[in-house]
Amino acid sequence: MTERTLSGIGVTPLSGVGTVVWYRPDADLPEPPAPEDVDEDAELARFEDARAAAEDELEAERERTAERVGEEEAAVFDAHVQFLNDPQITDGVTDAIEGGLPAEHAVQETFSEFVEQFENMGGRMGERADDLRDVRDRLVRVLSDGERVDLSSLPEGSVVVAERLTPSDTAQLDPERVAGFVTVTGGRTSHAAIFARSLALPAIVGVGEELQSVEDGAEVVVDGESGDLVVDPTDERKEAAAAAADVDVRHESVETADGVDIEVAANIGTLADLGPAVDRGADGVGLFRTEFLFLDRESPPDEDEQYEAYVEALESFDGGRVVVRTLDIGGDKPVPYLDLPDEENPFLGERGIRRSLGPDADLFETQVRALLRAAASADGANLSVMLPLVSTVEELRAGRERFESVAADLDADGVANELPEFGIMVETPAAAFMADQFAPHVDFFSIGTNDLAQYVMAAERGNERVSELGDYRQPAVLRAIDATVSAAEGEDCWVGMCGEMAGDPDLTELLVGLGLDELSMSAVTVPQVKAAVTETDTADARELAERVLQADTKAEVAEILTLEL
Ligand code: PEP
Ligand code: MG
Numbered sequence: 225m226t227e228r229t230l231s232g233i234g235v236t237p238l239s240g241v242g243t244v245v246w247y248r249p250d251a252d253l254p255e256p257p258a259p260e261d262v263d264e265d266a267e268l269a270r271f272e273d274a275r276a277a278a279e280d281e282l283e284a285e286r287e288r289t290a291e292r293v294g295e296e297e298a299a300v301f302d303a304h305v306q307f308l309n310d311p312q313i314t315d316g317v318t319d320a321i322e323g324g325l326p327a328e329h330a331v332q333e334t335f336s337e338f339v340e341q342f343e344n345m346g347g348r349m350g351e352r353a354d355d356l357r358d359v360r361d362r363l364v365r366v367l368s369d370g371e372r373v374d375l376s377s378l379p380e381g382s383v384v385v386a387e388r389l390t391p392s393d394t395a396q397l398d399p400e401r402v403a404g405f406v407t408v409t410g411g412r413t414s415h416a417a418i419f420a421r422s423l424a425l426p427a428i429v430g431v432g433e434e435l436q437s438v439e440d441g442a443e444v445v446v447d448g449e450s451g452d453l454v455v456d457p458t459d460e461r462k463e464a465a466a467a468a469a470d471v472d473v474r475h476e477s478v479e480t481a482d483g484v485d486i487e488v489a490a491n492i493g494t495l496a497d498l499g500p501a502v503d504r505g506a507d508g509v510g511l512f513r514t515e516f517l518f519l520d521r522e523s524p525p526d527e528d529e530q531y532e533a534y535v536e537a538l539e540s541f542d543g544g545r546v547v548v549r550t551l552d553i554g555g556d557k558p559v560p561y562l563d564l565p566d567e568e569n570p571f572l573g574e575r576g577i578r579r580s581l582g583p584d585a586d587l588f589e590t591q592v593r594a595l596l597r598a599a600a601s602a603d604g605a606n607l608s609v610m611l612p613l614v615s616t617v618e619e620l621r622a623g624r625e626r627f628e629s630v631a632a633d634l635d636a637d638g639v640a641n642e643l644p645e646f647g648i649m650v651e652t653p654a655a656a657f658m659a660d661q662f663a664p665h666v667d668f669f670s671i672g673t674n675d676l677a678q679y680v681m682a683a684e685r686g687n688e689r690v691s692e693l694g695d696y697r698q699p700a701v702l703r704a705i706d707a708t709v710s711a712a713e714g715e716d717c718w719v720g721m722c723g724e725m726a727g728d729p730d731l732t733e734l735l736v737g738l739g740l741d742e743l744s745m746s747a748v749t750v751p752q753v754k755a756a757v758t759e760t761d762t763a764d765a766r767e768l769a770e771r772v773l774q775a776d777t778k779a780e781v782a783e784i785l786t787l788e789l
Pocket of ligand 1 (some may be wrong): 671674676722
């Protein structure tokens, strides 16, 4: 048998080897009876009963997910309950039943119309279509007495293959037994992708209809990094994937071959990400994206809830630094209850520190109070805070003054607090150009290459049409990084990186050569980057960086680094 490769979007940089189990949750409904044969009252009652039963199931799944994955991930089930009880949708179902359809057909028809509407909206709203579909399929299954396919007790080594996986589906997957999953549809930020990252499961989404040609029981390698699904893999391929999966986890901090310490930390969004970060050997947290504490809920977390979240992160690492980024709302991170303005170019609009010093000043104050208190907790000395999307020295000063004035208020009230280590993200060209002016005012920089690449190259992140251009391996982006690190030299200011680039082990030597002190990434690649650090010699790395900085194209950068583009 010769191997063949299908391509999709890899969403976790992990590999898995296993056997395909096709998951097809729902077969088509049979043709409905003639309207005159439908007992309207009986069908309305069946719908009400099904709605109640579905709500009970959702409550139970919510609890299970909160336990196994995390409170924030479990919040998706609240959204499902809302859809289940949304009067616009339920009135639609009732109308369809009154129009002569049995309950399951009425549900199928009404929900499908809403699914289509959401899909047409695209973007994040489009991704909500998966939630609606999930609620629809659940109701149809309850109404047609369908058996729930049990994703939680699959044979060990299963690779789940499906048209799509809804949040309830992914929540059932047991990472101990499942070797990965692959779907026909889906994007990098779909719920399924986010769950895959939280559970550290190899996963590929968006393979397309070609995936239907892969048969149940086929042996496959899921390469969640390249997005390649290899069917009927050769023995060498399987061994390589197994070896990649079997990477050595180092729980101790690492240094280069010539003895220079490099901190290797994890990026987290929710507290559920702490477990994988510790398990994969992260030294600490290099980026806590606190806006995730504010998403998928009805109202913002209060000061105590935030305080507890920061303290829990600090307690998870034995002396490791935890860098908390203040709210970065706006851009591609909408928060429904904040009623953000409709902007033509949200990435160039009111985002990050701009909102914290403007319309979200109250939210910012609450967060600052929680952070100052957390800095005074038992492990608080390891807390660092940084401001997102800073582009002027005034913003940095204003942000810092906010910390100082809130600390004075807390002192006046006799509340224990400390000023934590203070830094900024360098993710705008303005911050990179002005890094020498910023450096004396901060303890550290953390370079956010996701935004830095987008703004340096004027290529929207996430827009596939310009993804070649917005690549962090573009010479202009590398020069912006170099300018930032060089500006901090001689100042008491360490420099880290927390964009996706930091987690690319093929670039570790270059980043050490450019002078980065810390690299922070999604937990899954921590072991590979730690291994790469130990193999790096800083003199060689510097020489490599100098050559790369002379390159005039991305292709030349890749050639020097012997990378495949
Ligand atoms: C970045 O921009 O590189 C970054 C780490 O921040 P985020 O991806 O959260 O915008
Ligand atoms: Mg950013």
